[in-house]
Amino acid sequence: MAATMACNMVCSxxxxxxxxxxxxxxxxxxxxxxxxxxxxxxxxxxxxxxxxAQRKVSQxxxxxxxIAAGEVKDEKKGGIRGTLNKVVLAYSGGLDTSVIVPWxxxxxxxxVVCFTADVGQGIGETLGLEAKAKASGASQLFIVDLREEFVxxxxxxxxxxxAVYERKYLLGTSMARPIIAKAMVDVAKHVGADAxxxxxxxxxxxxxxxxLTFFALDPKLxxxxxxxEWDIKGREDAIEYAKKHNIPVSATKKSxxxxxxxxxxxSHEGDILEDPANEPVEDMYVMTVDPKDAPDTPEYVTIQIExxxxxxxxxxxxxxxxxxxxxxELGGKHGIGRIDMVENRLVGMKxxxxxxxxxxxxxxxxxxxxxxxxxxxxxxxxxxxxxxxxAELVYAGRWFDPLRESMDAFMEKMTETTTGEVTLKLFxxxxxxxSRSSPNSLYRxxxxxxxxxxxxxxxxxxxxxxxxxxxxxxxxxxxxxxL
Numbered sequence: 001m002a003a004t005m006a007c008n009m010v011c012s013x014x015x016x017x018x019x020x021x022x023x024x025x026x027x028x029x030x031x032x033x034x035x036x037x038x039x040x041x042x043x044x045x046x047x048x049x050x051x052x053a054q055r056k057v058s059q060x061x062x063x064x065x066x067i068a069a070g071e072v073k074d075e076k077k078g079g080i081r082g083t084l085n086k087v088v089l090a091y092s093g094g095l096d097t098s099v100i101v102p103w104x105x106x107x108x109x110x111x112v113v114c115f116t117a118d119v120g121q122g123i124g125e126t127l128g129l130e131a132k133a134k135a136s137g138a139s140q141l142f143i144v145d146l147r148e149e150f151v152x153x154x155x156x157x158x159x160x161x162x163a164v165y166e167r168k169y170l171l172g173t174s175m176a177r178p179i180i181a182k183a184m185v186d187v188a189k190h191v192g193a194d195a196x197x198x199x200x201x202x203x204x205x206x207x208x209x210x211x212l213t214f215f216a217l218d219p220k221l222x223x224x225x226x227x228x229e230w231d232i233k234g235r236e237d238a239i240e241y242a243k244k245h246n247i248p249v250s251a252t253k254k255s256x257x258x259x260x261x262x263x264x265x266x267s268h269e270g271d272i273l274e275d276p277a278n279e280p281v282e283d284m285y286v287m288t289v290d291p292k293d294a295p296d297t298p299e300y301v302t303i304q305i306e307x308x309x310x311x312x313x314x315x316x317x318x319x320x321x322x323x324x325x326x327x328x329e330l331g332g333k334h335g336i337g338r339i340d341m342v343e344n345r346l347v348g349m350k351x352x353x354x355x356x357x358x359x360x361x362x363x364x365x366x367x368x369x370x371x372x373x374x375x376x377x378x379x380x381x382x383x384x385x386x387x388x389x390x391a392e393l394v395y396a397g398r399w400f401d402p403l404r405e406s407m408d409a410f411m412e413k414m415t416e417t418t419t420g421e422v423t424l425k426l427f428x429x430x431x432x433x434x435s436r437s438s439p440n441s442l443y444r445x446x447x448x449x450x451x452x453x454x455x456x457x458x459x460x461x462x463x464x465x466x467x468x469x470x471x472x473x474x475x476x477x478x479x480x481x482x483l
Contacts, residue, residue, distance in 0.1 A: 079109040086111045086193040088184050093129045095249050096199045099238045100226050101136035102245045115187050116143040117180040119150045120263030136247050144183050151320035154179050155264050159363055160308040161411040163391035168341045170357050171394050172265030177206055178399035181213035195222035202228045205346045209397030216400035263324050265357040276342055276352050287356040291335030291429030298427035303366035308415025310363050324359045331358025335429040346396050366422040369433045373441040374418045383414050
């Protein structure tokens with residue numbers, strides 16, 4: 001489930017090298033927009049700022065882009081595989097994407113615009129990224145802050161729907177790919193690109209998720225997937241290609257695990273995990289402590305929920321991204337949210353992955369427990385059935401499919417009364433409900449109590465109900481016994 005290095009979008013400041021602006025070398029300009037990427041390109045790029053290498057989620061508001069002066073290198077007019085004008089590449093600055101830049105120029109004769117999405121991977125990931133992109137031959141680099149939008153418009157709808165893939169997976173990587181691909185389409189429109197490119201392999205799910213989003217939002221864009229085209233077979237080949245083209249790459253040793261991280265989770269694949277018989281080793285985990293090393297005293301946390309969506313905890317209302325970030329720290333401290341699973345990839349093979357989803361696990365339990373108060377039996381059962389399909393659609397990259405959008409409207413309507421509070425007990429890797437309350441609760445103590453006196457429920461009525469409800473069972477038994 002983890003993406004390749006090319007799909008692991010890094011975070012921090014937004015950087016774009018746009019020589020067309022002809023700015024003095026010492027001048028850096030930036031622009032800030034709202035959280036929605038649909039407004040990101042209509043504003044003036046005229047404000048001046050100092051870019052910080054570190055930011056907190058609470059400081060992030062929408063998209064930040066800085067444009068630095070530079071010179072566009074002369075582009076070839078055509079390549080051995082055809083001719084493209086300009087390609088937007090999903091860029092991480094790692095070995096794979098550093099190599100893809102010159103490969104695209106060589107094979108398609110195109111200008112390459114690099115794009116990086118910040119979906120909450122951590123601080124400091126973009127140090128030196130601008131220099132790497134320029135050295136690889138890119139003309140521009142855009143880094144787009146998508147954290148608030150990611151949580152609000154992608155994570156929270158899945159949370160409200162109760163979407164869980166194959167009993168365990170909370171869809172961390174699956175939810176991130178559509179928003180990244182959507183932003184790439186926006187960048188492509190802004191710079192006038194006629195193609196987009198990614199570094200996903202031909203074996204994984206992410207290639208499907210990226211490309212279905214491209215198809216849905218701009219079917220005119222050409223899609224280039226180098227791993228399905230080039231002769232590079234592995235890391236050593238990529239390093240040799242980089243040396244041949246004078247591309248500086250610092251990495252020479254492959255990490256033993258393939259990881260993908262965002263605000264919702266981190267995934268681990270590869271190495272010993274490729275054998276399902278092997279137990280994960282403790283030093284593999286990143287976001288959570290070993291439950292046995294977690295605090296010896298339970299901690300209680302109260303989650304506030306409005307209309308099926310979390311809005312804060314312990315009485316403090318927070319933005320979606322800030323809420324999730326803080327719950328990740330809390331859950332990680334108590335070893336919450338580790339799962340180990342063998343799943344069925346969309347392309348047909350099985351894969352084994354280990355996921356850490358500390359804050360997401362806390363929120364998922366809270367939403368489910370509150371629904372126990374606010375949903376009647378038929379509504380809950382129908383919602384649970386649709387949640388399976390919802391999860392399947394998200395896993396398969398069909399975020400912009402009309403079916404998922406229609407199901408989301410159902411989920412929104414179904415949870416409009418799911419408002420209240422849930423208090424959870426966190427202890428040594430476990431999350432247990434301690435209390436729940438809602439102004440819209442369907443639970444009536446006067447009816448449920450073993451004590452008589454409500455006047456609503458007459459126990460004698462149950463006899464007739466059982467006779468009618470059990471009539472098919474009695475008829476079948478009579479037939480079998482010749483009665």
